Amino acid sequence: MMKPRMIRRHSTKAIFLHWFNTACWFFLLGTGAGLIDNPGLQPLGMWWPRLMHTVFGSPETLLVVHEACGFLWAGIIVIYGLVFLRTETLPFLKEVFSFSVRDDVHWLLIKSLVMTLPTRFLEKMGADSTLPDQPFYNVGQKLFAIPAVLGGALIAASGFIMAFSRALNDPGLVQWSILIHFAIVGFVTAGLLVHVFMAAIAKGEGPALRSMFTGWVPEGFARHHNRRWYDAMMRKGFISLFFLLSLLQVCPSAGGQITQSPVSAVNIVSTQISEPAPKPVPGVSAKDAYEKWKDEPDKLIIIDCRTPEEYVYVGHASMAHNIPSQFMEHVWDENKKEYRMRDNPNFVEMVKSKFKLDDAIFVMCRSGGRSTLSARKLTEAGFTNVVNIMDGFEGALVRDPESYFDGKRLRNGWKNSGAPWTYGLKPRLIFRAD
Numbered sequence: 462m463m464k465p466r467m468i469r470r471h472s473t474k475a476i477f478l479h480w481f482n483t484a485c486w487f488f489l490l491g492t493g494a495g496l497i498d499n500p501g502l503q504p505l506g507m508w509w510p511r512l513m514h515t516v517f518g519s520p521e522t523l524l525v526v527h528e529a530c531g532f533l534w535a536g537i538i539v540i541y542g543l544v545f546l547r548t549e550t551l552p553f554l555k556e557v558f559s560f561s562v563r564d565d566v567h568w569l570l571i572k573s574l575v576m577t578l579p580t581r582f583l584e585k586m587g588a589d590s591t592l593p594d595q596p597f598y599n600v601g602q603k604l605f606a607i608p609a610v611l612g613g614a615l616i617a618a619s620g621f622i623m624a625f626s627r628a629l630n631d632p633g634l635v636q637w638s639i640l641i642h643f644a645i646v647g648f649v650t651a652g653l654l655v656h657v658f659m660a661a662i663a664k665g666e667g668p669a670l671r672s673m674f675t676g677w678v679p680e681g682f683a684r685h686h687n688r689r690w691y692d693a694m695m696r697k698g699f700i701s702l703f704f705l706l707s708l709l710q711v712c713p714s715a716g717g718q719i720t721q722s723p724v725s726a727v728n729i730v731s732t733q734i735s736e737p738a739p740k741p742v743p744g745v746s747a748k749d750a751y752e753k754w755k756d757e758p759d760k761l762i763i764i765d766c767r768t769p770e771e772y773v774y775v776g777h778a779s780m781a782h783n784i785p786s787q788f789m790e791h792v793w794d795e796n797k798k799e800y801r802m803r804d805n806p807n808f809v810e811m812v813k814s815k816f817k818l819d820d821a822i823f824v825m826c827r828s829g830g831r832s833t834l835s836a837r838k839l840t841e842a843g844f845t846n847v848v849n850i851m852d853g854f855e856g857a858l859v860r861d862p863e864s865y866f867d868g869k870r871l872r873n874g875w876k877n878s879g880a881p882w883t884y885g886l887k888p889r890l891i892f893r894a895d
């Protein structure tokens with residue numbers, strides 16, 4: 462199987478800090494809970510402090526170990542934050558504390574609907590479940606990251622006050638610190654449960670979790686989940702490439718990995734880039750389309766915009782991605798003498814979620830009608846390299862009353878041109894409503 466192109470998402474330093482922070486958090490939570498000897502406040506039950514006292518020898522040692530880990534945790538984070546202020550800390554804070562109220566509220570609403578209600582129900586309601594494009598972190602991640610950062614600072618500060626309570630000799634301040642320490646740990650821990658669930662258990666998040674070990678995510682994942690970050694990286698990549706070429710005056714060769722760091726990508730989000738006006742959609746015959754695809758099978762994308770039923774039961778080009786531009790309603794249209802068709806409101810978004818605006822895309826339907834409209838929609842939406850397969854998958858009708866084949870689609874088209882086609886279904890190519 463072809464390996465997907467990968468994009469750098471996290472630096473090794475950031476990965477180290479994340480897992481160091483995680484290890485400290487769980488250790489501090491465990492030892493901290495072991496210090497709660499009031500049964501009314503103990504969240505785990507009294508067996509936990511007893512176990513912790515046994516493990517660490519005595520409550521006093523447990524307190525020393527808890528405090529030592531707290532100092533280590535806060536100390537390493539502060540040192541890291543200062544040493545890598547410009548390259549890691551400030552870009553991270555800028556990313557986490559930047560909001561686009563309209564998109565973020567929209568994202569939260571749609572995400573909570575998609576996570577709680579079945580897709581079929583949403584479709585029946587006519588709800589558009591397309592999530593707005595997100596930057597490096599989506600708003601859900603930011604809603605955890607902000608309390609984690611601010612809460613972490615308050616937990617550390619209140620912890621210091623408690624540790625030096627004797628020297629401070631200010632009982633009021635110490636009591637406030639105890640309250641703040643407990644309340645914020647509880648609050649952040651609640652968010653942490655959601656964070657761990659979303660990162661390690663929720664469906665489809667595997668690549669993000671792996672990126673917290675390897676630093677890399679597949680390009681398709683980045684394009685789908687963090688479109689604004691991805692587009693910014695692409696623009697940045699192209700700008701750098703053109704700059705490099707103008708210096709070297711050589712031809713580029715395609716690389717397998719894109720190594721722009723999120724930091725530099727974040728900085729160019731605001732760069733204005735003028736978009737070229739959409740060009741008229743060019744056409745190609747199915748036969749020529751296949752010849753072109755054979756020349757560049759890894760680069761040329763074929764989209765079959767027919768309904769999933771046509772794709773499944775009539776057959777399809779072996780490499781075609783089924784992204785329907787219309788669905789068939791089982792309602793009779795008396796004028797047209799056919800079933801009524803309903804536009805897929807998410808067509809463009811679905812194509813965007815799978816492909817880049819500058820990908821070479823050929824669009825095919827049954828015999829060229831729907832694909833003309835779909836190719837135009839894509840071009841108007843900013844795709845710059847879209848071609849319509851004019852005779853489609855089934856081709857034109859035979860018009861010969863004498864022939865047994867009269868009225869059958871056998872004149873041209875992908876299926877009749879000798880190009881490969883199949884009834885077989887590949888999960889990565891089919892349309893899925895789930």
Ligand code: HEM
Nearest residue numbers: 482483486598602603605606609657660661669670672673
């Ligand atoms: C087993 C525990 C944990 C797992 C599996 C986990 C997983 C992850 C993953 C996969 C990401 C990267 C998301 C992306 O690239 O988009 C991430 C990011 C992050 N993690 Fe964790 N994490 C854990 C514990 C923690 C803890 C204890 C904290 C702090 C209290 C924390 C704070 C963050 C922050 C601030 C980010 C960046 C923003 C975000 O994605 O929410 N994580 N984590």
